[in-house]
Amino acid sequence: MSTQTTSSASAPIESIARARRWPQEVNILLVLLGIALLFELLGWFIQGQSFLFNYNRLQIMILQVAVIGIIAVGVTQVIITGGIDLSSGSVVAATAMIAASFAQSSDWARVIYPSLTDLPFFVPLAVGLGVGLIAGITNGALIAYTKIPPFIATLGMMVSARGISRWYTNGNPVSGFTDDFVLIGDGLGRWMPVVIFLAVALIFHIALRYTRYGKFTYAIGANQQAARVSGINIERHLVKVYAIAGLLAGLAGVVAIARIKTAQAGMGMMYELDAIAAAVIGGVSLAGGQGKITGAVIGALILGVMISGFTFLRVDAYYQDIIKGGIIVAAVVVDQYRQRRRKKS
Amino acid sequence: MAAQAAVSPQTMRAVRHSGAVPSSEFLLEIEGVRKEFPGVVALDDIRFTLKRGTVHALMGENGAGKSTLMKIIAGIYQPDAGSIKLKGLGIRLESPLDALENGIAMIHQELNLMSFMTVAENIWIRREPLNRLGLVDHARMHRMTQELFDRLNIDLDPDAEIGSLSVANRQMVEIAKAVSYESDVLIMDEPTSALTEREVAHLFQIIRDLRAQGIGIIYITHKMNELFEIADEFSVFRDGRFIATQPASAVTRDDIIKMMVGREITQMFPKEDVPIGEVVLSVKGLTLGSRFRDVSFDLRAGEILGVAGLVGSGRSNVAETLFGVTPATAGSIEVFGKQVTISSPYKALLLGMAFLTEDRKDTGCFLSLDVQENMQMAVLHENFVRAGFVSESAIATACEDMCGKLRVKTPGLGERIENLSGGNQQKVLVGRWLLTQPKILILDEPTRGIDVGAKAEIHRLVTELARTGVAVLMISSEMPEVLGMSDRIMVMHEGRVTGILDRSEADQVKIMDLAAK
Structure with a gap:
């Protein structure tokens, strides 16, 4: 047999010709552009005006995307590990209520903590991030160490965090924020939430691509057993990932109240599902191990364009939801189809 | 290629139900069966015959092809070539259900029972007796199960939940289920591997009873003493080929071992004597x-x-x-x-330490990741990382060198590992560990x-x-x-x-x- 016949010491990789694969995110971007152009056309035909070239509409659309987008960046990482986070919407509400109580101005009539008014903006911001972090760590620890399914752990958090947001002020809204704090949602000519969203997306895009944290995140989602045998501490890493998801939900809560200038216990309803939908539409596989932040960002934009487009065309809100549901399901069907085709090849 | 004279399972079933079962000395006759999997010939030119009322043991090393042949007989795999005759009639089996309805039942090593359902429900699944309203008639199902157990001398409560039974008792349920299909051929794949001595004795008693009723039993085992205790005949397989069929009374333990391993080492292994x-x-x-x-x-x-x-x-x-x-x-x-x-x-x-696991797919590869990501995963704990950031160029160079050294055939480091052949996947995994020196x-x-x-x-x-x-x-x-x-x-x-x-x-x-x- 071949003992040592052809051992050219260190040959380069033996190549097999193969066409370069088209990055999946490009397809999703094309879908986004296609949808935008469709609305543009429909706009001229039906409304007699442009859909895209309208500064106000564009700004409102992107601002709506920003909050969901920040959550989606965290949820994407959770989904890449093969998990799910249902608690984000409730965590948004809980952090919003608690952070709001530290963001009030002394000239507001009904303040929660009269001795804690006019605090600098970073105090409520830190409080919000802290609350989100605690929720995330709780999720992660439950999942990693008690081995309960992520669905159940985060379902529990979803219910509890919503309860906390109601209990905190007995269901009363909190308003009267300092000018300082409001800038988090209103600064830079109202573009601040978008800047925060893009910064967060960039940071975690880099983290997933270029750091060990990212490599391990994909590894756990791709094959947890293999990851364990490769010496990865699965438990510790899962806590990190869920903690980040919680932290980002907290940030989203702070940004949301700074923008709308009031915090309510009922806010953030269904945000978790919008964030998951954004990730899934963006090609993040629910099976784990695959997906990119860029995909989730585009996915969030697709959702935003659709909602904004339907509103622009005066499509009834009920129809909007019906169509949105269909799109989410279609995205997963496409994902499944892709998985199956890959297995066959 | 497959037997031209083969009747369809439907015809066979009709023949069986008409009562006009053709008589033949052999329950099963298998000729020239071949089965290939990508890259491996699992079975080649296999012969095998099973007589009525006998226990026929199958022997062979791991990978000799016993399980593949049994899966063909049980309709799980379809052969690439060769013919299978059931009671003298050629037949094509297209699914496990086909096999079952034609009287071939397999008792798997990993038991296929639903643990939250009762014994009776498991046995009659898909064939539940119904009452006039089309609802499941539990009383009748209980009675039918009890009759079956009486016939087999099994002492189990038909209403017990499978999850509460021991492995041995679950096996009894599997056997009863197989018998309930009026099976003529019963395949048992290492049935004693999880049983105590007393349970084995009970199992053997049941096997003898079934044999006396004319059922043919194919019995896969690695245990020599069982062969002599229960088998009438045995066949030896080696490297996917049929070696011999002989009566169990005619041979000794050493004869069988020689048949199982009797091959020359034809491959050269570059073993060198190195200083220990x-x-x-x-x-x-x-x-x-x-x-x-x-x-x-x-x-x-x-x-x-x-x-x-x-x-x-x-x-x-x-x-x-x-x-x-x-x-x-x-x-x-x-x-x-x-x-x-x-x-x-x-x-x-x-x-x-480094550990190349046995199961490449389950505990080795990250199938959705690329070659480099698969290769680098174990070395990132110590090297190639500064302040959490992976030094992409250094690790890529290291992986590229390793691929060259191991002669991994891949379009590039960015190729998904699932697109590589098994051998190249294995080399990537070996590389993963060699990088850790x-x-x-x-x-x-x-x-x-x-x-x-x-x-x-x-x-x-x-x-x-x-x-x-x-x-x-x-x-x-x-x-x-x-x-x-x-x-x-x-x-x-x-x-x-x-x-x-x-x-x-x-x-x-x-x-x-x-x-x-």
Whole structure:
């Protein structure tokens, strides 16, 4: 047999010709552009005006995307590990209520903590991030160490965090924020939430691509057993990932109240599902191990364009939801189809 | 290609139900069956016959093709060539249900019962007796089950939940279920592997009763003494080929072992004598619950210690325990003379150990990731990372060099590993561990399911590593590989070490003797 016949010491990789694969995110971007152009056309035909070239509409659309987008960046990482986070919407509400109580101005009539008014903006911001972090760590620890399914752990958090947001002020809204704090949602000519969203997306895009944290995140989602045998501490890493998801939900809560200038216990309803939908539409596989932040960002934009487009065309809100549901399901069907085709090849 | 005269399962069923069952001495006659899987010929030109009212044992090493043949008979696989005759009539079986309805039932090693349902529900699933309203008639189902159990002398409550039964009792339920299909052919795949002696005796009694009723039983086993106790005939398979069928009364244990292993080592293994150094791994009394007990051995630098034994003998469990995947419940491990506790793979990694797992798909590859990502995963704990950031260019260079050294055939480092052949996947995984520059390398079936060329390259590589002073523990089911590569061979049987043979004294018969006690 071949003992040592052809051992050219260190040959380069033996190549097999193969066409370069088209990055999946490009397809999703094309879908986004296609949808935008469709609305543009429909706009001229039906409304007699442009859909895209309208500064106000564009700004409102992107601002709506920003909050969901920040959550989606965290949820994407959770989904890449093969998990799910249902608690984000409730965590948004809980952090919003608690952070709001530290963001009030002394000239507001009904303040929660009269001795804690006019605090600098970073105090409520830190409080919000802290609350989100605690929720995330709780999720992660439950999942990693008690081995309960992520669905159940985060379902529990979803219910509890919503309860906390109601209990905190007995269901009363909190308003009267300092000018300082409001800038988090209103600064830079109202573009601040978008800047925060893009910064967060960039940071975690880099983290997933270029750091060990990212490599391990994909590894756990791709094959947890293999990851364990490769010496990865699965438990510790899962806590990190869920903690980040919680932290980002907290940030989203702070940004949301700074923008709308009031915090309510009922806010953030269904945000978790919008964030998951954004990730899934963006090609993040629910099976784990695959997906990119860029995909989730585009996915969030697709959702935003659709909602904004339907509103622009005066499509009834009920129809909007019906169509949105269909799109989410279609995205997963496409994902499944892709998985199956890959297995066959 | 497949038998032209084959009748469809539907016709066969109609014939069976009309009562006009053609009489034939043989329940099953199999001729020239061939089955290929990508890259491997699992079965080639197989003959096999099963007579009415006999127990026919199937013997052979791991990978001899026994299970594949049984899966063909049970309709799970379809043969690429050859004919199958059931009671003298050619037949094509297209699914397990086909086989079942034609009177062929298989009792799998891993029992296929639904644990939250009752015994009776499991037996009559899909065939539940219905009352006039079309609802399940539980009373009648209970009665039918009781009658079945009476016939088989099984003492079980038809309404018990499967989950509450012991493995032995679940097996009884499986057998009863098979019999309830009025099966003529019953396939049992190592049915005694999880049974106590008393349970085995009961099982054998049931088998004898069934035999007396004219049922033919195909009995796969690795245990020689069972063969002589229960089998009328036996067939030996080796490397996917049929070797012989003989009456069990005509042979001795040694004859069978020779038939099972009787092959020359035709492949060349580039084993070199390299200087053997200090003891680097010393294991004493290592135990993991009931999986294996009291395993002790020393492993020296430059040495290749082969581990032989049948599937289920605890070989892989020992490897997993050494690497911290399933920490030991008792015993001690010394690495470089220092007593250590290996509670996780990470700890093992820090001690200079590396572990190529047995199952490439389940515990090896990250299928959705690319070649480089697969290769770099174990080395990122220590090297190529600064402040959390992976040094992409350095690691890519290292991976590229490793791919060159191992002659991995891939379009590039960015190719998904699932698009590579099995042999190349395996090389990538070997590369994963070589990047960590291990001192102790544990290989579990390093060449399983890969082609001959890749096999030889992995052998060459292991030998080279041994020469550089790496201590290698190599588990393998392939006799020639173990004999060709190892300095010493440790043989395991039912969770215990039954012997450690030196290279000079080891041969296939001695190993098989220790492995199949």
